[in-house]
Amino acid sequence: MAKVIKKVIKVQAKGGQATPAPPLGPVLGQAGVDIASFCNQFNQKTKDRMGQIVPIVLTVFEDRSFTFIMKQPPASALIMERAKIEKGSGDPKKTPVGSITQNDVRDIARTKLQDLNTTSLESAMRTIEGAARSMGVSIEK
Numbered sequence: 001m002a003k004v005i006k007k008v009i010k011v012q013a014k015g016g017q018a019t020p021a022p023p024l025g026p027v028l029g030q031a032g033v034d035i036a037s038f039c040n041q042f043n044q045k046t047k048d049r050m051g052q053i054v055p056i057v058l059t060v061f062e063d064r065s066f067t068f069i070m071k072q073p074p075a076s077a078l079i080m081e082r083a084k085i086e087k088g089s090g091d092p093k094k095t096p097v098g099s100i101t102q103n104d105v106r107d108i109a110r111t112k113l114q115d116l117n118t119t120s121l122e123s124a125m126r127t128i129e130g131a132a133r134s135m136g137v138s139i140e141k
Helices: 024-030 035-045 075-083 102-115 121-135
Strands: 005-014 053-061 066-070 099-101 139-140
Touching: 005 024, 024 035, 035 066, 035 102, 035 139, 075 099, 075 121, 099 102, 102 121, 102 139
Parallel strands: 099 139
Antiparallel strands: 005 053, 053 066
């Protein structure tokens, strides 16, 4: 018989660096999840993604067991990594903060394709370009 789902939680944590401290600990504790067990499993699975922001969809069952699915980092984080900037622009139309190449856009789109609501690489690239523009990052041809 299938387990009964108690709660589905969406959180973000840094790869390989999950700890019971806020913001992760309180969210997991309220759902009745064994925080230490989650942190150990998550850190083990994200050793290769050390320091990257990893979105997680955590499914908690009635018996307090859980499963989780890891997604790709947010597009904004990938864009900031490629553009080598700390944060986006406060006024993206007037104050550009960096630039990325069309090849960078293609690489980010390939990475994010499984999490986006499209199967076309070209559509994914347009989505990434829009995210970059809204952050004040220009696209070099």
